[in-house]
Amino acid sequence: MAQRTVLVVLFDDVQSLDVTGPVEVFAGAEKQTPGTYRIRTASLDGAPVRTSSGLTVVPDQALARATVPDTLIVPGGQGTRHPDPRLVEWLRGHGSRARRLVSVCTGAILLAAAGLLDGRRATTHWAYSGRLARDHPAIDVDPDPIFIRDGHVATSAGVTSGIDLALALIEEDLGRDAALTVARHLVVFLRRPGNQAQFSAQLAAQTARREPLREVQQWITEHPGADLSVESLAARAGFSPRHFARSFQAETGTTPGRYVDRVRLEHARRLLEDTGDGIEEISRVSGYGTPEAMRRAFVKSLGTSPAEYRRRFRPAPVQ
Structure with missing residues (x-):
């Protein structure tokens, strides 16, 4: 060579x-x-x-x-x-x-x-x-x-x-x-995929001005496996679904759906990198429900499957 x-x-x-x-x-x-x-x-x-x-x-x-x-x-x-x-x-x-x-x-x-x-x-x-x-x-x-x-x-x-x-x-x-x-x-991961975002969901989105919306942002981050539909999140904030969706986008710069998608993807990535949990369990606790739904989300956003992502980016155990 x-x-x-x-x-x-x-x-x-x-x-x-x-x-x-x-x-x-x-x-x-x-x-x-x-x-x-x-x-x-x-x-x-x-x-x-x-x-x-x-x-x-x-x-x-x-x-x-x-x-x-x-x-x-x-x-x-x-x-x-x-x-x-x-x-x-x-x-x-x-x-x-x-x-x-x-x-x-x-x-x-x-x-x-x-x-x-x-x-x-x-x-x-x-x-x-x-x-x-x-x-x-x-x-x-x-x-x-x-x-x-x-x-x-x-x-x-x-x-x-x-x-x-x-x-x-x-x-x-x-x-x-x-x-x-x-x-x-x-002492770095091999390697962040090129199409990974420069920011996490929390950093990429603005922090909402109103406290109910800020609390919802935090709750989404802490409960990615929960029901995070607009209707459920709106009820938690005390807004109507339509008012919640409009207010969330106006104050954070992104829609509730996109914010939830990024939080769930990041949560699943961390579990794939840092734990030995199975794909089925990770898909459940990350809010995808099924391994196939999580696979589609990974392929769409990162161009790779969860299994391949783990193979590439989870550090090998120290011998």
């Missing part, structure tokens, strides 16, 4: 974890199987850069001297707010030449400025997805997933999602066992 070069672009005010997260993943794979990856970093002129947290990073070389890599990683950070035109121009001329073009967090803004995301589906940190969509209407911006693959281009959400994406790339190159070994060393 030929050694693959991974080149990470550096610039002032880069987010340090956007750089070190993927680098640690690829370095872990290289330590496990020497000769698989050659990891390089490069800035415009080869000079050290200062990250947004104050760390100084010394690159291996200048971008002008870098050869075409197998995987080109463009991190994000405050430095993407007003990018150096020279960096954008370098990406425009060299980004499409790599076998895989990857952005972490707001690195997608740099790729967009270079025209490398036009006509593609992409994501970025939730706080900047609106800006990306507004400034670049030719891009199909999806603010929800933690990472998206569209052809040879992969974009990821905020900071730690770069680790998830890097693990996915390791799995693609070297297989699941290699990626799992790296994940264990980093």
